[in-house]
Amino acid sequence: MKLSVLANLYGAKPLDETLKILTGLGIHTVEIGAGGYPGKAHCNPEELLADEKKFREFTDTFKKYDVEICALAAHGNALHPNPETARQYDSDFKNAVLLAEKLGIDTVITFSGCPGDSENSKYPNWVTCPWPDDYLKILDWQWNEKLIPYWKETGKFALDHNVTHIAFEMHPGFCVYNPETMLKLRDAVGEVLGANFDPSHLVWQGIDPVAAIRKLAGAIYHVHAKDTKVDTYNTATNGVLDTKHYSDELHRSWIFRTVGYGNNETYWNDLVSNLRLCGYDKVLSIEHEDSVMTIDEGLKKAIAFLNRVCIFEEKPTTMSWA
Numbered sequence: 001m002k003l004s005v006l007a008n009l010y011g012a013k014p015l016d017e018t019l020k021i022l023t024g025l026g027i028h029t030v031e032i033g034a035g036g037y038p039g040k041a042h043c044n045p046e047e048l049l050a051d052e053k054k055f056r057e058f059t060d061t062f063k064k065y066d067v068e069i070c071a072l073a074a075h076g077n078a079l080h081p082n083p084e085t086a087r088q089y090d091s092d093f094k095n096a097v098l099l100a101e102k103l104g105i106d107t108v109i110t111f112s113g114c115p116g117d118s119e120n121s122k123y124p125n126w127v128t129c130p131w132p133d134d135y136l137k138i139l140d141w142q143w144n145e146k147l148i149p150y151w152k153e154t155g156k157f158a159l160d161h162n163v164t165h166i167a168f169e170m171h172p173g174f175c176v177y178n179p180e181t182m183l184k185l186r187d188a189v190g191e192v193l194g195a196n197f198d199p200s201h202l203v204w205q206g207i208d209p210v211a212a213i214r215k216l217a218g219a220i221y222h223v224h225a226k227d228t229k230v231d232t233y234n235t236a237t238n239g240v241l242d243t244k245h246y247s248d249e250l251h252r253s254w255i256f257r258t259v260g261y262g263n264n265e266t267y268w269n270d271l272v273s274n275l276r277l278c279g280y281d282k283v284l285s286i287e288h289e290d291s292v293m294t295i296d297e298g299l300k301k302a303i304a305f306l307n308r309v310c311i312f313e314e315k316p317t318t319m320s321w322a
Contacts, residue, residue: 035092
């Protein structure tokens with residue numbers, strides 16, 4: 001298992017400086033933002049595909065610091081009901097796939113997307129309850145008319161360009177937000193679809209990450225190391241569905257935290273051990289979104305924590321007592 005970082009946390013700094021910082025912290029594997037919500041600060045696939053000189057400069061920077069790219073991140077909503085918005089996210093994702101092919105990378109991360117409730121919608125409509133019956137009608141339309149057809153076509157595009165792993169971050173607000181919806185879409189489209197397993201979005205939904213890992217065995221293509229702290233008192237009063245701004249940390253039912261500040265060592269040891277038991281042994285990619293700490297401090301604490309309690313450096317070939 002390798003430790004990685006989603007490098008867009010240093011999007012305000014040039015790529016060269018970012019890699020210098022990360023390698024100084026012992027990180028030599030990175031996930032690179034390549035469009036959509038992660039942005040293109042370090043990697044604009046459209047430019048790199050069109051300009052061979054810029055492409056060489058880009059790859060040479062990674063060689064300079066002995067850093068490998070484990071995945072490209074192009075999270076977006078290509079099913080957004082606003083056609084212009086949808087086209088931009090679709091373009092970002094497909095350009096990321098083309099760049100991944102050129103780089104020899106087989107994994108691109110994104111969201112499943114979420115349509116509106118009809119062809120006339122302006123905004124996405126995330127359905128979370130079955131009644132009144134209108135909601136089930138919306139859900140049926142979203143999946144059968146939009147979600148499945150889009151990902152059948154786009155999954156084929158990815159496979160045609162040697163990207164064999166589209167990794168969905170299971171994120172509330174999108175159609176794929178838990179193991180059940182992940183596997184439902186994978187069953188409909190094929191094994192090109194799998195999970196970017198980010199426990200932080202599961203914990204506040206009441207999902208046990210280890211149970212989720214076991215349910216998704218064989219379908220986990222990438223892992224984000226990010227924690228969530230559920231506030232016992234606010235949740236006891238208001239439940240977990242919380243629309244207060246993320247900056248209102250004191251009053252929210254839950255907030256994102258640096259690993260180790262939401263859940264303890266036992267939680268993370270169990271999570272990583274079960275990833276290995278279920279066949280995943282690639283990267284833990286730190287996604288820093290802790291608003292209580294600075295980027296530098298939060299990242300350093302996450303690296304130290306994961307190196308101490310979670311990272312397996314060796315793969316067993318036999319049992320010592322056998």
